[in-house]
Amino acid sequence: MPKGLSWPPAILPSTINATPPTPSTSPxxxxxxxxxxxxxxxxxxxxxxxxxxxxxxxxxxxxxxxxxxxxxxxxxxxxxxxxxxxxxxxxxxxxxxxxxxxxxxxxxxxxxxxxxxxxxxxxxxxTRGVIAPGGLSTEQIAFWDKTLKSMSESAAWKQAAEKAYWRVDYKDSKAATEANAKDRDELRAVYSTLGIIKK
Structure with missing residues (x-):
């Protein structure tokens, strides 16, 4: 936000800020x-x-x-x-x-x-992730799980994450698939609200 404004902005009326929204002047x-x-x-x-x-x-x-x-x-x-x-x-x-x-x-x-x-x-x-084509074998998945975990633990990756203000929270293919399913449900609800997809 520009330094002269206060939180929360008037576009988001709430129990925190009961000011009516002014969408035409608060982009x-x-x-x-x-x-x-x-x-x-x-x-x-x-x-x-x-x-x-x-x-x-x-x-x-x-x-x-x-x-x-x-x-x-x-x-x-x-x-x-x-x-x-x-x-x-x-x-x-x-x-x-x-x-x-x-x-x-x-x-x-x-x-x-x-x-x-x-x-x-x-x-x-x-999240940021790596998506592979379908049909990978168990051995191939295990290879990438091991390789990406090793990368996420490297000093170079941690340094890059710190610079970018990222949190390193590595998930293997199984955990990532479960997290993506949860994200997909949340995104579907938001996209429905926006009219990007049909309810």
Whole structure:
């Protein structure tokens, strides 16, 4: 958020902020319709009691474009990965108001509270994964489970994750399949609300 605004923004009326929404003057950024940042916006709005259909979502081509819009006070609110905002949080040019995951992040974002700390009963952490073609043998799956686990434990990967403000939470093929099934159900509900898919 631009540093002069307060949390939560007026587009998300709730028990935390009872101000009526002003969607025409309070745009919120997304880098794509239906991506992980947009999904978090919808879930946050629902949790705070806002009418999702009334939110004025400005779609940008990437996080850098939406950040420029934030810095220029052309939008009031944006959701993105921690790496996008860390430098601006340090300089004071932007105000990071919340982390959506279970715990706080480190580095320049160490003082940013989680949504739960702010009284919002929501935790959301999109995942990154590797998807292989169907029909892999048991041996092939075991190979990739071992290889990717080893990679996730390497110093190079941990260093890259720290720089990008990622949490390393390796899941093997079985655990990842189970997690993806849960994510699929949640995404289907959000996409139905947005009208991207039919209910």
């Amino acid at each position: 919120v950024a997304s880098t794509a319709i239906g991506n992980q940042n947009h999904v978090l916006l919808v879930r946050l709005a629902q949790e705070l009691g806002a009418d999702v259909s009334k939110i004025n979502t400005a779609v940008f081509g990437g996080a850098s474009e939406s950040t420029v819009a934030l810095l220029g006070n052309n939008i009031d609110f944006s959701i993105s990965g921690g790496e996008t905002f860390a430098g601006y949080q340090k300089s004071g040019e932007l105000k990071c108001v919340a982390v959506s995951g279970e715990g706080r992040l480190g580095g320049e974002l160490a003082d940013v509270p989680t949504l739960k700390e702010l009284g919002v009963a929501l935790s959301y952490s999109p």
